[in-house]
Amino acid sequence: MMKENMIDLVIEKIKEKGGRVTIQRLAIINVLLKLDHPTAEEIFQFMKKEFPTLSFTTVYNTLHSLHEMGILREYHFGEASRFEMAEKDHHHFLCYSCGRMEDIDEEEVRIFPSEQVAARFDFVAKEVVLKGFCENCKETS
Ligand SMILES: [Zn+2]
Numbered sequence: 001m002m003k004e005n006m007i008d009l010v011i012e013k014i015k016e017k018g019g020r021v022t023i024q025r026l027a028i029i030n031v032l033l034k035l036d037h038p039t040a041e042e043i044f045q046f047m048k049k050e051f052p053t054l055s056f057t058t059v060y061n062t063l064h065s066l067h068e069m070g071i072l073r074e075y076h077f078g079e080a081s082r083f084e085m086a087e088k089d090h091h092h093f094l095c096y097s098c099g100r101m102e103d104i105d106e107e108e109v110r111i112f113p114s115e116q117v118a119a120r121f122d123f124v125a126k127e128v129v130l131k132g133f134c135e136n137c138k139e140t141s
């Protein structure tokens, strides 16, 4: 999706949820469109160049509010949460060696829950995390 369209969609969604469209919120969205599954710390370091007085707490709180509005997804893998825009459902690959988190299309990994499991739960999303060594790390490990 085009970056401009994405920002417009986000602005619409914030308004729809009764939130305010603040500079911090839009700046974080911009960073999320640039970095691949960043942590709050990575977002903070990136934003500090443009907003030297920005505190980590502000970044953290802004991420939290965007997450509550359903604009972001948060993943808890390893030591720090990683964030991304809540677009289409997809799977992830997580590298044990470099910590890189990569997207995998939903169609690339098919999930077939058993009838028993399907009867027990009401699925909202079906996501898997594949773990191992990425293309850069698998040769050297
Ligand atoms: Zn790797």
Ligand SMILES: [Zn+2]
Pocket: 037, 084, 090, 091, 092, 102, 103
């Ligand atoms: Zn992703």
